[in-house]
Amino acid sequence: MAKWGKGDPRWIVEERADATNVNNWHWTERDVTGWSSDKLKKLLLGVQVEGEAGNCQVTEVNKLVGEASINNRKGKLIYFYEWVIKASWLGTSNSGIKYKGNIEVANFSDENDMDDLDISVSLCKDQPNTSLLHLMKKDGVQKVQTALESYVTHLKSVFTQGMMLPAANGASQSQPSKTQSQIKVNKTQISATVSATAPHVVFSSTEGVRIPTCCFTLKENFLTSAEELYRTFTSQEFVQVFTHSPAVVEGHSGGKFRLLDGTVTGEFTELVPDEKLVMRWRFKTWPSEHYAIISLVLKEHGDETNLKMDCKGVPVGEEERTREGWRRYYFEAIKQTFGYGAQLN
Incomplete structure (x- = not known):
């Protein structure tokens, strides 16, 4: 319970007339059902597939019943969505014959994984059998699933900053909006000062060029489980949310990012x-094909997870830029986006 006059950072009503929900301590909710309905229709109507038998496309979203909202508690964002979807598709064979069919998605919600979605495809009752049905059941279902995944990604990226409310010092916990040029400058123009105590070694790139390198260690605490933190680094959906930009992340051994x-x-x-x-x-500015080796070890303790990062093979002159890049664009961004930062007493 926030205590009046005791310096509790959750209560600054005496300092602010608007009684703002400081540090996102109280539950806040935003209804995004209308936005979601429009976004889902747009994405689904863009579904098209083509095969040897002809082509098919979604022509109409007949039924879109459900709701979506974003909730914020203690700086942590929680997304709720649940939809029942029915759509129509039109297939055209190579000979020009038209076929009509239906698509149904009965369990699209935050409680179900994308791989568990029940997406059914069928022909209308008066339609003769066609190989286009097989095309829709295979490629069409994949395209529908991709559209639904895109909706979830947009939901989490578009509304993330709007739900992070001002902190006690009046500064927003979300990162301020920036122009593309500002973003590019911030990504590349980080101080390149080298630590005088950094151990230097020699590392060979795959092209045989030997360059001096260094190593360093970072430690961070996150107010979340090791499972959630691990998923944040390996899930493309989560990475796109905290980086606020498109990303490619193949979350398996040997996977690229x-x-x-x-x-x-x-x-x-x-x-x-x-x-x-x-x-x-x-x-990308490092010598061609030169990589650092980064190890992240996660250890869960109660309600938080300790992360230890060991980085080896960083080119000399790039240590500070790499160190601050990880702090800013990984650790701080994750904490601000998902509410894994310092806990209030």
């Missing part, structure tokens, strides 16, 4: 679920 408009690329070399991530990681 590409973040921040290609500024960062690499490959996961070892993944131990909820415990450890090892990756080959590089800035």
Whole structure:
């Protein structure tokens, strides 16, 4: 319970006339049903597939019943959505014959994984059998699932900043909006000062060029489980949310990743679920094919998870830029976006 006059950071009504929900301590909710309905229709109507027998496309969303909302509690965003969807598709054979069919999605909600979605495809009752039905059941279902995944990604990225309310000092917990040029400058113009105590070694790139490198260690605490934190680093959906930009993340050993408009690329070399991530990681400005080796070890203690990062093979002159890049664009961004930051007493 926030205490009046005791310096509790959750209560600053005596300092602010508007009694703002400081530090997002109280439950706030935003209804995004209308936006979701429009977004889902647009994405579904864009579904088209083509095969040897002809082509098919979604022509109408006949039924879209449900709701969606975003909730904020103690700075942590929670997304709720539940939809029943019915749509019509039109197939055209190579000979020009038209076929009509239906698509139904009965269990599209935040409680179900995308792989568990029940997407059924059928022909209308008066339609003769056609190989286009097989095309829709195979490729069409995949395209519908991709459209629904895109909706979830947009939901979490578009409304993330709007739900992060001002903190006690009046500053918003979300990152301020920036122009594209400002974002590019911030990503590339980070101080390149080298720590005088950094141990230097020699590392060979795959092209045989030997360059001096260094290593460093970082430690961070996150107010979340090791499972959630691990998923934040390995799920493309989550990475796109906290980086506020498109990303490619293949969350398996040997999987590639590409973040921040290609500024960062690499490959996961070892993944131990909820415990450890090892990756080959590089800035695109580094010497060609040169990668640092980064290890993230997660240890859960009660309500928080301790992360230890060991980074080896960073080119000399790039240590500070790499260190601050990880702090700013990974650790701080994750804490601000998902509410995994410092806990209030």
